[in-house]
Structures are given as C-alpha cells and as structure tokens.
Amino acid sequence: MRPHLLLIAAILLLLARPTVAQDEVERCNVAIDIGHTETTQGSTSARGVGEYLFNRTMANLLLNKLHRAHRVDAFIIDGNDMTLQQRTQFAADHHATVFFSLHHDSVQPRYLSTWTYQGKEHHYSAKFHGFSLFISEKNPYPKQSLALAQSLGTQLLDAGFTPTLHHAEKIPGESRPLLDPHRGIYAFDDLIVLKTASMPAVLLECGVIVNRSEELHLTDPKKRARMIQAVATAIERTCPRISLEDHTPTTSRDVH
Template identity: 45%
Template sequence: MASRRLRPIPPFLALVAALACLPAAAGAQCRQAGLAVAVDAGHGPKAPGATSARGLPEYDFNRRLAGQVVAALRASGFPKAYLLDPDGRDLPPAARAARANATGAGLLVSIHHDSVQPRYLEAWTVDGRARRYSDRFAGYSVFYSGRNPLAAQSLELARAIGRELTAAGLPFTRHHAEAIPGEGRPLVDDTVGVYRYDGLAVLAGARAPAALVEAGVIVNRDEEVALATAARQGQTARAVARGVERWCAAQNGR
C-alpha cells in the first residue's frame, strides 16, 4: 500500500485532543466511586529523603502514612484509591507524575514529612550516635503547583485538605514562608497552611489536580515521636480523606 503523507493537525483540534486525554476529575462532576486517587509515598528506600531527629528515614514515615491514606480514602467511598509506587522504586518526582498520568489518576496526593534548613539544626546524641534536630518548628504544610494544568483545582484540593487537618486539631508550620535561602514559598492561605511551590515536579507534571502534604516536622524531637504513632497517622490520614471528599463535593456543586 502506498504511504500517504500525514497532514499537520490544526491547533484547535490538537487542543481538543489534549483536553480529551485529561482525567475525568477535571470535569464538572466528581464521582467518588469512579475517581482514581493516586497516593504517592514520597522518596524511596535508596533515596529516603530527610532524616528524623532519631536517625530514621523519611521514607519510612511516608510509606506508613500513605498506606493509611489509601485505607481512609477507600473507607470514605473512594474504592479506586491506590498507592502510586507500592514497590518503592525510588522514582524521581517527574516519573511519579508520569506514572500517575499513565495509570489514569484523576487526583494525586503526595505524602511527605518535613525538615528545616541546616542553619536551624542542632546536635544531640541518640544511642551513642550524633544526630541533628530542631525543635523550633512543628506542624503540617500543604503545597500546590501553579504549573499544574489544573492549578485552580489543585489549590482547591490543597485548601480542602488543609481545612480538614486544621479541623482535626493539627497545627501548621509557617517556616516555609521565611525569607531565607531554600524557603520563601508564598503562603497563599495563612489560615490552613497552604503554600504555592511551582518547582515541585510531582505536582507540576500531573495532568490531574494534585497536592503535596508535609504531615509534620520529623527533625522536631517531640513531633517525630507523635508522627510515629498509629493515632497520629490515623488522625492525619482521615483528615486527608475528608479533604478529598470535601473537594469532590465542591466540584459537584459548581
């Protein structure tokens, strides 16, 4: 068969095709039973992220809490909630967004635990080993990216999660807004701890609304202990699930 030269696709048709590929959650309606919520346990076994005040890797905290979030979402009527990287393959952030897109995620929630800038770290000894800690800051924070193609909905998602974390009695930290190197993130909602951080590739690359939750500051010695308990993990996970539920209901009320 003779080959035929393909004609360029008109720009407006390319736009229509791109929109057609967006997840169903981008539409006016949000159906809990059909919404695939990807829950990302940030970092991985080989590159575990921050180190807690007692020398524990952030990824261990992330993995446990992410599993609790999936369970809480399923219990709240989101049966298609799933762990984005259940095998812990140390995917880079952009690859996590790509996996969420490839698996048809209609929503992405990335779970992390926080640290502070090196200037605030102090030395102490734990079981005969030197460790670093800072008790200056404590609390959660929630991030969205203005580069996400659904940035407005991502901000709504971040706010909904922040409201539920606050309603659960959890404080948020303001240290990411501090005007120092490594911080200076715009605190766009100073009532529920929501920041804008366009450079987060896991959020920017997702084709669905996306938010990143820093559940607490693991270099804070007291908060590290609390974050390791089943009670705090359950409290946080249920609040995140209620935030997703609140966001979903808001989409239906437009």
C-alpha cells in the same frame, strides 16, 4: 494574580459540600505518591529514621482508609524505580483524578542542633513544627489543586493539627509564596511532581520530623489515625466534585 486564584478556589471549596444527589456525583481516583525512595530517603528524623519510612507508612494507612470511603478509589505510587516525571505519568496512565504526594518535613541547616540518642549523634530542631501543603501554579489545574489543598488544611485544623509557616521565611532554601497562612498552603511552582502532573496535585508535609516532640507525635498510632481521617475526609468531600469540574487546563493567562 493570587487573590483571584484564592477566590476561585474558595468557591470550589464551598461547592465541595456533600449536598449533591448521589447520582450527580462521580467517583474519583486518587494517586497516592510515597515521597522519596528506599535508597534516597529524603530527610532524616531527630532519632535517625529516614523520611521515606514515615511516608510509606502514612501512604498505606491512607490507602486502607480510602478503600472504605464512598465514591473514592485509590492506588499507591512507590517510585523506587521511577523518575519523578514517571511517577506523574504513572498516575495519568492509571486515570488518576488527583495526585497526592505524602512527605515529612525538615528545616534549614542553620536551625539544626545535635544530640545523642541511643549512643549516636543526630540532628534536631525545636524551632518549628506542623504540617504544610504545596501546590504548583504551573500545574494545568491550579484552581482545583488549591481547592483540594484548602479542604485538606481545613480538615487538619479541625482535627487539632497546626500548620508551619517557616517555608515562607526569606532565607535561602525557603521563601515560598504563602497562599493561605491559616491553612499553611504554599506555592512551589517548580516542584516536579506538582507541575508535571496532568491532573490537580497537592503535596502534604505531615510534620517536622527533626523536631523531637513532633517525631513522637508522627509515630503515635492514635495521632496518625487522626491525621489520616482528616486527609481522607477532605479527599472524599472534594475529590468527587473535582472530577465533575471542567478539566480544561488553565493557561498562565487564566491564572494571572
């Protein structure tokens, strides 16, 4: 099942090379989803900062970058007053070509230690670091989702970032099927924003914010800019090609 999906996605990725005449390439429209909300922040960093704040910062940086890109439009989904399904419906209502959700990562409780920072006790872990990418094979466009994830992974690697493979560990809360170890791509079939999106969808965990060193990297303006450039390059190269693909939804029979 998955080797077949990987082969098809690899072919789509090759086709994403920017060698097509300008008049043959469509514009695409990217829905940038800010993971979590102001009231439900998600993970907490090693220094006590809520994940949502990291996600929002990266989403706005990406929006500004994509607004200067060729052939790409973009808008932000800030789901403070939305359910997860309403986020993907909002993307569909605004004619998104792809749904891209931004998050920052943590680890399972067994790997957490405590330390004191500015007089307060916080959890941290030095065991894992790096980015990860997720797609859902229950999304109607798993091939295109994987092709975009592969492009993102390639650009992040080229920019000097490394993937984390800890989500594949066979422990409670993890055990995610690892589709592409080199690029850190996993299947998370029942993740709501991925499986309910009516367009290709990818979720990026930018890094592990409970790792004290990586938290500093993820707040460094130069490193953020480098990551945003990598993500924007992948989207700009791949998304217009996805908009030209036959968007007949893939049935489970096609995937398997």
